[in-house]
Amino acid sequence: MARLTPLHEAVSDIIQNGDTVALEGFTHLIPHAAGHEIIRQGKTDLTLVRMTPDLIYDQIIGSGCASKLIFSWGGNPGVGSLHRFRDAIEQGWPRPLAYEEHSHAALANAYVAGASNLPFAVLRGYTGSDLPKVNPNIRFIECPFTGEKLAAIPSIRPDVTVIHAQKADRRGNVLLWGIVGVQKEAVLAAKRAIVTVEEVVDELDAPPNACVLPRWAVAAVCHVPGGAYPSYAQDYYERDNRFYQAWDAISRSREAFTAWIDRHVRNTADFEEFKRVFAETTKSKEAV
Amino acid sequence: MARLTPLHEAVSDIIQNGDTVALEGFTHLIPHAAGHEIIRQGKTDLTLVRMTPDLIYDQIIGSGCASKLIFSWGGNPGVGSLHRFRDAIEQGWPRPLAYEEHSHAALANAYVAGASNLPFAVLRGYTGSDLPKVNPNIRFIECPFTGEKLAAIPSIRPDVTVIHAQKADRRGNVLLWGIVGVQKEAVLAAKRAIVTVEEVVDELDAPPNACVLPRWAVAAVCHVPGGAYPSYAQDYYERDNRFYQAWDAISRSREAFTAWIDRHVRNTADFEEFKRVFAETTKSKEAV
Amino acid sequence: MDALKTNTGVLEFTATEIMTVAASRLLKDGTVCFVGIGLPSTAANLARLTHAPDVVLIYESGPIGAKPTVLPLSIGDGELALTADTVVSTPEIFRYWLQGGRIDVGFLGAAQVDRFANINTTVIGDYANPKVRLPGAGGAPEIASQAKEVFIVLKQSTKAFVNKLPFITSAGYLDGGDAREKAGIPGKGPAAVITDLGILTPDPVTRELTLTSVHPGVTVEQVKAATGWDLKVSPDLTTTAVPQSHELEALRDLLAHTAKAHGQSAGGEG
């Protein structure tokens, strides 16, 4: 049953060191504020799952919170490489990062299987690809009726899934819309879920057949306006493409990255303070 | 690509004798007008698929159009038995009806597998039930990762799926809402789909993430206002519960059934004439 | 059976009424309940309208958190969609919500049950040559196996309560003892069978259905006579608490609204 709670409490109570954690959001509604809180609280040994480990995972990985990553596309969309992700994989900094690599179709199916409480997902996929050669969690099974060969991968069942949504009502029911990605599946595949939201309202006023997560399917709802920034929240604010570009320079060196994370995340009390500090540093940079 | 076409043309062109045909709709949006047109055109040897063969299949089966039925619950909801369905199964009238019987969960999964172009569906199910003893299409497979035993059934891939929806636009894009059941999956699992709609509009005005079937996923869209009657179309008209009750008496004897079908379906030109005749017979009956 | 009237103080109620009230009381507030149509739906909605305002009612057609003001006649009535927190597809209901392990209570009706609370809704007689062809499985096999626990509500008679079922549609405790666990069925199984005569619960060891409560004015002999096996009676047999006036009022209001809206009162899948 959802508690409406501050984000630091939710992350502190619900995410344990060593947990398998999925922060999902496909370009849209990426839970950056929650990612920062994970860094701020110095969580360690996390197995991170995410189809598209972009800036949010670059930050968490670079901060040393993760020991393993399960993913299907790791890049800074429209910009280039994720330097912290590559540094962890290629050089083991700040700690070695094990990784398990899939295709988008496979991970999307693995979340569906997790939400469905099945141990594995079946898909037509991976044929001709070298990925099965390097990932022992890609296997092939036979259809018991036709004999056709199909790919199978383990379902994803995170200890905790974290998403960002547009609205919750005061009882903790959640509504999201637009590009909803794998968020519903990721929440229902997890043992516990944290949802940060733009707005807490009296009535959700959900359209018919909308993507609603009832309060009893969610552990905590946290009111964090702007919590997807620099990602976007449809009908609230747009993606800050400039920050995605700026991240390339910030993240290129270990020193610049660490300085940025210290100043904006580790040395801020919460997302509100992050926003203030970020506004200041951005302004002063633009003034230069 | 959807053609906007009269229903009799769609049924004539798209449904062939011997086809596997699914008419879906879970209480809501049941495509009765299309079912009548199948009877009117004397289609034969159909394999019918439907989770809940209710009045619509009682009528089609009683009219001798079907040789096989795949289903998971066959009854007149809230009233009792389907007499034509039982007569076909128990007495072979008007012709023997082979049947394959599943649970709702299994058929829903089989439609999902069909829409996903997979040959089979996997579910936790049927454990302890006698259904696998009488249905060789229920098998068990092992998870290639955990060894867990899971049920498997063949996917459903109808030649034709028929559904009723609230709206289409003039290009043939379809919108439905409310209880959407397995309709999207049934349409996408099929080789060809016919959609009857309450209304053809200039703009669908679909809410975000609504259940929309794009025109290129549908073979024909037919404007048939009231085409779900005596089922309902949310925001258009309510279910006629009295007709569901009346059907019990109409369908109890072969003679009364045949007289009703002849008068209302076989001897009417189309659904518009059905509605006129039905209004007359209903009025005269109430007058008695 | 409905003609049975019992005097308890000033209140009069029918056997169906006490069955429905007794069943409704088993639903705790906040429970997530997968609701079968007919008697289970009546009892679950009565619970929601009385002691369990936060019970979450899920119907297999797709509504989650339905709060109908009139009882649905069928499992996909518009009233369910219009009053729900959201409506999802039928595959999603079975995959993410039931199989996903998110249902506390499955509330089922049945045509027949046996001494180990297995359910038949498929056929009486031989499967290939049925004496009576029943509607079939519907959602029951997976509700019975995957809900954390199950309540079954049906009227008691020797036709309905049989020693051995001609066909097990949905698993209760199979052959009893730990047969259910051994078969790998995830949910705990039927916690109670609520009838118009009393309440039967499984013996903790043998899992045989045992009479643990009789409704006021009903004798143990009446219950045994309506059971197709030698029904065991709990040494701690109690008498079902009589329906309270607010329960009866809520139930009668609900049925009156339903009859007014529908012109009928029963219900079924479809």
Next chain:
Amino acid sequence: MDALKTNTGVLEFTATEIMTVAASRLLKDGTVCFVGIGLPSTAANLARLTHAPDVVLIYESGPIGAKPTVLPLSIGDGELALTADTVVSTPEIFRYWLQGGRIDVGFLGAAQVDRFANINTTVIGDYANPKVRLPGAGGAPEIASQAKEVFIVLKQSTKAFVNKLPFITSAGYLDGGDAREKAGIPGKGPAAVITDLGILTPDPVTRELTLTSVHPGVTVEQVKAATGWDLKVSPDLTTTAVPQSHELEALRDLLAHTAKAHGQSAGGEG
């Protein structure tokens, strides 16, 4: 490469522009196209804005029938959702629409391709000890195998066009000949690789990528020099038709709108 300018009558265009225009022309009107981000998205939207107004653009994040007026920077831009016929979940996109067999054309970019049009977007060097770690598979393996046919668009160089890939992320024709069919891959495979120098298409028998068209002003030797294997040249080699003014105008307008909206012009998954 973009600095390359060719004079054809009055029109001037860059190598990237003719690559994009040539790619866009391959998309027929009414085609259902699964669009990769970056160059494929530019070409697909150019097709939609010129000769193929009814092309259906599907992005893996969920939009079906997207009609963006500015190019998406990432695969999940709000512009895609706001202009789409509908937005479904990412699992549904991959399950019902791509795997469901409803995609006519998969339009992909690549880091590297080999002579049989296999694609690498995973790693350069050894997988366990990468020289360069690329972003990974994304949607490509299943787009490459399940779309009825595939177009690949990327700039030509010996780094990108290699004889043998260090890693096959997404299947083209594997070892050539009927290897793809034998592997049981449903889609027909890459129909064309469109570069900034010309168009390569698979030999009908060997499936080896063969130069079938050079862009105006480009020599065969230039193309061979930019290819990491001994590139075969079709006996029916043609010269790519020059971009028409309405095509160039539409492309430049689109890029100008995009730059204005985003302050950048590339794109990626995520």
